[in-house]
Amino acid sequence: MSVTIKDIAKSLNISYSSVSRALNDKPGVSQETKNRVIEQAKRMGYQPNDMARGLVKKQSHTIGVIIPDIANSFFGEVTEGIIEAANINGYTIFLCITNWDIDIERKYLKTLQEKQVDGIILKTAKDNYESKYKDIITVPYIILEGRSIYDINLVEVNNKRGAYIGTKYLLERGYKSIAFAGGSKDSHTNMQRVKGYISALEESSIKVDKDLILFNDFTTKGGYDLAEKLLNNRKKIDAIFAGNDVMALGVLDYATSHGYSIPDELGVLGFDDIFYAELPQIQLTTIYQPKYELGRYALEILLQEIKDKENAINKHIILEPRLVVRNTTK
Amino acid sequence: MSVTIKDIAKSLNISYSSVSRALNDKPGVSQETKNRVIEQAKRMGYQPNDMARGLVKKQSHTIGVIIPDIANSFFGEVTEGIIEAANINGYTIFLCITNWDIDIERKYLKTLQEKQVDGIILKTAKDNYESKYKDIITVPYIILEGRSIYDINLVEVNNKRGAYIGTKYLLERGYKSIAFAGGSKDSHTNMQRVKGYISALEESSIKVDKDLILFNDFTTKGGYDLAEKLLNNRKKIDAIFAGNDVMALGVLDYATSHGYSIPDELGVLGFDDIFYAELPQIQLTTIYQPKYELGRYALEILLQEIKDKENAINKHIILEPRLVVRNTTK
């Protein structure tokens, strides 16, 4: 059905290795036959078969990407960074979504390797699984935003510093009693943010009150519920640092619908700077993460390792976050 | 380096065709050797090579998906539907992002076919290019949300009806002078929405005023600028139907920051029902599109054609939209 180099060799009465050489711009063909081959290939509608090529060259120019959720705009932007960088480098992406399910994740890991991907970019559904994958993953790979282990490549944002900067800022603006409405306790990222928050308080000699540090899902509802708990505490709270922007939205929802005036009575700070944080109706003060760059670096580091697997050293890239001041803080 | 069926055949002193049979659960092997093979495969850490398999079976169990933008949550959700359906059916997705660039789109089309995808799901950057692809695309494919041509598979939402329902609703709620702040004139989808808007007006014997139908980019800024134009018209406008939710956000932004009270003085209606339309701070009345289903159907229709290429008939799936009433209309 589809035309192969053999077909075009036959039609030109030359050997098919010459065709291969001509098509791949390899030395060893006269300019003349080269031209004839190229023209004939076009005329016959020849399309190279990358599987056959990959089989002999042992590389697919394909990267597997495993993330928990694509509808979440944070991962959406990271993925965009990955894909664009891949495109520039002539790689194509297999995208896999785990829905935070560790079994699906493991299945994808297997499938991707059977498909002969040249490498894998992985955001685990559970950070503590990373180390377990060392034997399972036999191709170069890199972890996106996870626990840092010295012998695994990693790209992440400096979460601790981000939370430190944010807390510091709230303090400067005069907020006295700052709570932390965090996400999942299993999330390494999240716990780093807690550490940053604590270190800022300690630096200002403020006693850390464990009752003001709560955890819940990384969702809008998670934020809403924590706000309810925190604001109905007997302690007076004048600011809430949310585990991420989506949670901050929930905090905002509870606070405004229960009569708290923002930012004076209550300051709210998020983390991520997702797209809708800057909507005029929201204007959330937050910690910006370089999402696109996160993706781009992940791919580029991975490519480096793929290209020089022999003497590759493990890399640990840390991108710095930034405070973005909007209207939910005074 | 990696272990093949030959290796495990050698280690067991049997032919490698037997190994293949055992591993693939094919008849022609005794239960005993089968067990031995499977066990040995596990012990040696055997991973099948899908490229080699694909080469002989002439199928990759891989689908190419080409969309303009993944950070846009509309496409994000559609993609999620595609990927989950693919996962269920044992297919993996090559995701390609065109950034609305027709040249990148064409390049991806080529790459995907060289990679031997079994089929392609395509949302074109420019709707009028669909027909030009008939010769270029040699595998089964399906268009997502585009112009409808009888001999090409298509999955779309009934945009005309969606706009009709929306306009009808605005009329019922007492709005008298409704403008349409549309997206790109090149977008077939967009023009269908205009048609629905017009048909609702005509049905109510309202004269269609061409000055109230404007076009711009499908972006927040696009909506903002159109709102400015429309509201500074000499005509009194009391409702704006935006081309999509992102534009509606822009309309909302302009209107509120210029003192229009919503929904009484000005009603605003969107299209899509993207995630943040329902945020408490936004509460946008809009036309819901079944995005996830759109993706799921696209994949399933495509799979049908792949599986029965011979006598496949072209399909044209139209999903119905739904009005979602929130707070930007009275």
Add this chain to the structure above:
DNA sequence: ATGAAAGCGCTAACAG
């Protein structure tokens, strides 16, 4: 039930 062998489409030695 098992093995031998051909071949998927291609690249890369090796001869000539």
Add this chain to the structure above:
DNA sequence: CTGTTAGCGCTTTCAT
């Protein structure tokens, strides 16, 4: 410069 050949890892047909 060109052709012949082997082989990537696998499935499948044909003998045995």
